[in-house]
Amino acid sequence: MSVQSQAVGRSSPSNARPRRGRRWLNGESLTALFFILPSLIGFTVFYAVPAIRGLWISFTNWDLLRPAKFIGIENYIKLAQDKEFWNALYVTVYYVLLNIPLQTVLAMIIAVMMYRLTKSMLIRALIILPWLMPPVVVGLIWLWLLDPNIGIINVALKALGLPMIAFLGLPQWAMPSVAMINIWEYVGYTALLIFAGLQSIPGSVYEAASIDGASESQTFWKVTVPLLRPVLVFVIVTSVIGSFQVFDVIAITTKGGPVNATKVLNWYIYEQAFSRFNMGYATAISIVLFAILIFVSMMQMRLMRAGESDM
Amino acid sequence: MKKVSLVVTLLLILSTVLSACGGAAAPAAQAPAADAGAAAPAAPSGEVVTIEYALWDANQLPAYQACADAFMAANPNIKVNITQSGWNDYWNTIQTGMVAGTAPDVFTDHLAKYPEFAAKEQLVDIQPYVDADGVDLGVYLGQLADLWARDGKRFGLPKDWDTIAIVYNQNALDAAGVTLDELNNATWDLETGGTFQELIAKLSVDENGNNGLSPDFDPTKVKQYGLIINGAGEGYGQTEWSWLAATTGWRHIDELYATKYNYDDPRFTGTIQWYADNMKKGFIMPLEQVSSLGGSAAFNSGLGALHSNGSWMIGDFVNNATFPFGFARLPQGPEGRKSMFNGLADSIWVGTKHPAEAWQWVKYAASKECADKVGEFGVVFPAQQSGVDKALAAYAAKGVDVSAFTLQATEPDGTFLFPVTDHASEISAIMGPVMQSVMLGESEAAVALPAANEEVNALFK
CATH class of the missing domain: 3.40.190.10 (Periplasmic binding protein-like II)
Structure with a gap:
């Protein structure tokens, strides 16, 4: 949403800024403030204040149960030398690279197919069905499906004469399997967002393209993709942020294993905070994750010219 | 506008990243100052005190419910409320409960867990109670009682064992x-x-x-x-x-x-x-x-x-x-x-408001009476011989020969801690x-x- 607001903010430069002195007296602003007040309170109490508290905790040695002591940047120094942290960062980036490109391309294909081939509400509903399921349920279902001994997928592989694969039990397979589960869960939702973007492209543009004799693929690459860019930016930025924070499916299926192959940053944070009682250290890792996400998000918005529309 | 929305963006990201940690950020200095040794005043007669008790093994729930029922019948001023949850949830609930001040008064503890809780001053030292009530630690099999003692302090009374x-x-x-x-x-x-x-x-x-x-x-x-x-x-x-x-x-x-x-x-x-x-x-x-x-x-x-x-x-x-x-x-x-x-024992959380009543329950749960009751259910081997005999009879009634476990436990040098x-x-x-x-x-x-x-x-x- 934040991304959208920025996109809107930038794409309407013609709206002259009201003069500063007048701004808060403006009845419209007051009304707006009144409308956002409920969520502003929620945001402050449940997000902003805990987040700022979190920043403070990252400078302490808080172990959850005893009083915290200020230790300066000690947690951050420890972090720089912690090979488990660097492994977690590497594993997380690997996951993002496995997840985002494939998920976005698949979502794009599904969205275009929905747009061009069907208007059926039933199919749209079916496509987002996995997203409607709680992630814990999704994780459990796939844990059973992928089990090497009794899972139906390995039964099928065996029937085809292929060797059994321990999808979640082998380090080289675990992360691709987790990425696949998450793509299955979120691709429908992502497709729906892109689909909404497609619907906002005026039909007249396509008419013009066909009058000019553009082929199907030309229309897609020269008309659909550029006009869809603001929506795509939103989809990619939010799904990158989401996938940097992957947790639930890993918590259910692999618990960071085997041999740390799926110990992503969020799992490592959880483990440090709640299994190993190092809340201060865990919070410091969260702050670093936050810095990484700001950097990645800003790079994405800059590279993809998020604020501009070609429409 | 641009600046404002940028700040909002940053705040949003920060808060989604940190809210999980922030949510648990209850006041750190809340560690309750319970003095374990001093006997807390017993509740005035007529007032019923509720002791929250937690365990993780669903199979043992009926056995300990039976113990709790007998205990409540004998102590009408104490009510024992048992909560069972699976192994992983169990420890999360206990730990976050300690932070939030809502942990159960008494909980089933594990040898891999209790030294950390003790080091973080979350467990009541029950040695003074043991001394005051003259509890005979010799009734427990092998070295089970020793597993729960350290430097003159004691953090649990043995309830069962396993091999x-x-x-x-x-x-x-x-x-x-x-x-x-x-x-x-x-x-x-x-x-x-x-x-x-x-x-x-x-x-x-x-x-x-x-x-x-x-x-x-x-x-x-x-x-x-x-x-x-x-x-x-x-x-x-x-x-x-x-x-x-x-x-x-x-x-x-x-x-x-x-x-x-x-x-x-x-x-x-x-x-x-x-x-x-x-x-x-x-x-x-x-x-x-x-x-x-x-x-x-x-x-x-x-x-x-x-x-x-x-x-x-x-x-x-x-x-x-x-x-x-x-x-x-x-x-x-x-x-x-x-x-x-290995053996389990019940520990008392320092945050309990009723340490005296909590101790009464811990003592009862590790008593011969309760051990015999638990043994009759045939789900676990109680820490006292009479309870083990009951358990063996219960298993035999189910047609299961469990002597491989008990012989191992009683054999000289058959076990290590x-x-x-x-x-x-x-x-x-x-x-x-x-x-x-x-x-x-x-x-x-x-x-x-x-x-x-x-x-x-x-x-x-």
Whole structure:
């Protein structure tokens, strides 16, 4: 949403800024403030204040149960030398690279197919069905499906004469399997967002393209993709942020294993905070994750010219 | 506008990242200042005090409910409210409850967990109560009571104990022509693997019907494994490897509360390598196949002939095994048969508002009366002999012979204690991945384990 607001903010430069002195007296602003007040309170109490508290905790040695002591940047120094942290960062980036490109391309294909081939509400509903399921349920279902001994997928592989694969039990397979589960869960939702973007492209543009004799693929690459860019930016930025924070499916299926192959940053944070009682250290890792996400998000918005529309 | 929305963006990201941590950020200085020694004033007569009690084993819930009912009948001013939740949720709930000030007054505690809680001043020292009430610690079997005492303080009264034995699939033994006698008298050593290695080879069958002794045996297409274990075992290997490693004379630590682990010992690394090698040979179910649903699920679905597990799982096999099964003795190593001896106890949280009543319940839950009641349910072995006798009778009534567990417990030098030390969770975090990598064949035990041992021992410096 934040991304959208920025996109809107930038794409309407013609709206002259009201003069500063007048701004808060403006009845419209007051009304707006009144409308956002409920969520502003929620945001402050449940997000902003805990987040700022979190920043403070990252400078302490808080172990959850005893009083915290200020230790300066000690947690951050420890972090720089912690090979488990660097492994977690590497594993997380690997996951993002496995997840985002494939998920976005698949979502794009599904969205275009929905747009061009069907208007059926039933199919749209079916496509987002996995997203409607709680992630814990999704994780459990796939844990059973992928089990090497009794899972139906390995039964099928065996029937085809292929060797059994321990999808979640082998380090080289675990992360691709987790990425696949998450793509299955979120691709429908992502497709729906892109689909909404497609619907906002005026039909007249396509008419013009066909009058000019553009082929199907030309229309897609020269008309659909550029006009869809603001929506795509939103989809990619939010799904990158989401996938940097992957947790639930890993918590259910692999618990960071085997041999740390799926110990992503969020799992490592959880483990440090709640299994190993190092809340201060865990919070410091969260702050670093936050810095990484700001950097990645800003790079994405800059590279993809998020604020501009070609429409 | 642009600046504002940028700030909002940043705040949004920050808060989504941090809200999980921030949510738990209850005031840190809230650690309750309960003075354990001082006897709290008893509740005025007529007022009913509720003691919240937590346990994780669903099988034991009816047994302890029966104890609680009897206790409440005898103490009308105390109400015991029992909450059961599964192992993982259990510890999360207890820990976050301690932070938030909502932990149960009394909870079932584990040897791998209590030293950390004690070090973080979350447990009531019950030694003063034990002294004041003259509780006889001699009634508890073996050294069970000692496991819960440290430096003159005591953090629990023993309720039960467990040992390890081998569960076997009768059909698999019959098909291979292996007798129970052979299994009960199996031997094992580091160099040759003994008759136990021969047995698990003989009991491993591939899809073509060849067993592990045949040169045509295909380890990639095994239909039935000779042995199934529960996992890599992290730093304890209670059901997985401790019962073999200990027969060489090796121990995790040299004494309770040691500040040094022995994971670099060649007897230990050799034992773990033996497991890894036999997984590769197809005689032990490879780790990657047990890691998702667990060893007992695989055994219960008939994928293995033998399975090592603890006495607390007896009921699980009774309920879930799809074939005739029984319990056999552990193999004998150079120093005899060895099982880890572990026991649970109830601890009192320092935040309790009713320490005197909480103590009454702890004392009752560890009493002969309650032990006898729990024994009658036949779900666990109580910490006192009379309770064990009741449990044996209950198991016999169900037609299960559990002597493999009890003989192990009563045999001279048949058991060694659970390695209780500080830093248990950090040790698990170090040993977990290393043990996995050795058992998956990604690293050599003799190289990886000594390196991990250095990391573990560094925690104590």
